Amino acid sequence: MKLTVVGGGSTYTPELVDGFARLRDTLPIEELVLVDPAEDRLELVGGLARRIFARQGHGGRIVTTTDLDRGVEGADAVLLQLRVGGQAAREQDETWPLECGCVGQETTGAGGLAKALRTVPVVLDIAERVRRANPGAWIIDFTNPVGIVTRALLRAGHRAVGLCNVAIGLQRKFAGHLGVAPADVHLDHVGLNHLTWETGVRLGGPSGEDVLPKLLTGHGDTIAAELRLPRPLLDRLGVVPSYYLRYYYAHDEVVRELRTKPSRAAEVAAMERRLLDMYADPALDEKPALLAKRGGAYYSEAAVDLAAGLLGGSGSPYQVVNTYNAGTLPFLPDDAVIEVQATVGPTGVTPLPVPAVDPLFAGLMANVTAYEDLALDAALRGGRDRVFRALLAHPLIGQYAYADTLTDQLITHNREHLTWA
Template structure:
């Protein structure tokens, strides 16, 4: 079995490699190929990956390349974890929206649109190479914005599933608070990528534990999400932390204006991690990596790849084609829900109940934005960018959409050929 990781020079990668090494009996991998055009990152990351495999007795081999065609040729699964423009572009995404009084974030709002515009064309090109070299390979997208990127891949007929670590992170948190094994917790997880709610927390014996969680651990959850407990109770579900950008937008903007960007923090952390990775005595992922983000990504990725390649038939939270799951959305929208995953793909499970209007309204609104964002990413054009921004619930004003478009295009000209024409 050959697994290719595009963006393999990411400092995230040792987390993923650790999962493949620890769970080798679950998913036997003969070759793990790390592909990245940035050799100065790929070299230390791939060397550490090889040492992790060796230290944990994994019989497979780790290879590294900057050649996309070689990486995906004959692959059974291709994992996408790339960042077009690197942390420098992310820093821009997190700063120029603040100049207009809007949240600066890499996947939400105007910054998220900028990332989509840079990313979708690159991912589509990669996917075409996968189709040429390994037409039966599954593409697992961890590249943000996951919902928009995955929808783009599915619209082009690629065998693709989107993956995010928010659900597994909350599952582990809930299990720890309740004192039960993680696999004994099933989430009623519903929404769009980075716009989800946990409407239920079902234990192995069938008990619904959400009321208990809110009663006994509500304050701790509220602190983790940086939202008032009253707000969580009002919603009637545990929102993902990305909902804070909607429920407390102005408060978040003020915070961001007076703090370093996340990109600056991550860039400094990455420099330190790469120095660690270059140490030939390091044979495991360092503790600092936990602060980088992507917690439990490895477990989620291994579980998803295993079910796709080995016809698992188990239920996981993924990003998949809607196909009536949320009946008020188009069938080709991509939703983030529980789904049965097997060799034919991800099949969303029926919802336990209709979505509350408080959630459904926002989901429909953001889905409309995502549709317009994808059109802008594929076809380009200032007007398409303005329309997408005007449709976004965090923008919604014509003059503001114009200002944001000016700043977006100015910051991203190097990555958008049509904007330079």
């Protein structure tokens, strides 16, 4: 089995490699190819990756290359984890929206749209080259904004599935609270990427006992603190929202916080410099503890499970993925990309049935789905008016004066990445 990681020079990659090494019985990789245009970073990450495989007794071969076409040739699956514009572009995404009093964040709001506009054309070009090299290869997208990027891939006819680590992170935390194995926890997870709610927590599988009320009663304070939302809000909602819902449920509070502290991008850039220094140490043969603060917790386990399922291995039978709605949520278009539990196999992913969704959540999902449709149109066809329409549709913006100003800011800060600007 050959698996290729595009964006393999990312400081995330040792987390992924560690999972591939530990879970080699689930996903038996013979060749792992790391592709990245940044040759200096790629060699540091590739060196550590080889040492991790060696330490854990994995016999697979690790190849590094800056040549995308060479890297994807013959791959059974290609995992995308790229950041167009790097941390410098992320820094901008997180700062200029604040000037209008809007959240500055890399996956939602105006910053998320900027990232989508930079990213979608690049990902589609990569996907076409994958298709030419190996039409049967699966594309696993971990590149944000996952919902919009996965929708672009699926619309273009690619064999693609979107992946996020929010659900697996909550599964692990809930298992700890309940004192059970993570595999025994099944989430009734519903929504869009970075806009999800856990409406049930079941023991043993989709038809198991729902212990969410018990979980909220016994551990609600801890869960609320981790989400940075008030405990009474969780009790009133009766669900556990993703931590990204704080951008919606406490928007103004978040804006005030963001205006008074360094951006997350600045923190991550500093962390990446430290990590790369560590990766350069030839004695390091395991992922450093600092990597846990970089983000992407449990990313490797989720990626291994998904790839194994798609390639006929022994992955978990039910997994949270991003895929076409196809009637699963009747209040959304069939070609909307939703994030739900699904069965995973070599023929693809099939969402599990979802009980009726509370209008409180369904309304926000429908609003953001409309934004994502307009955002994808702007990413594919460009133009100031399309950017403006997407921003005006976003519930975190929604006022024409803000949308107008943010459109100009977005174009100014991203002109080098926008062929139409």
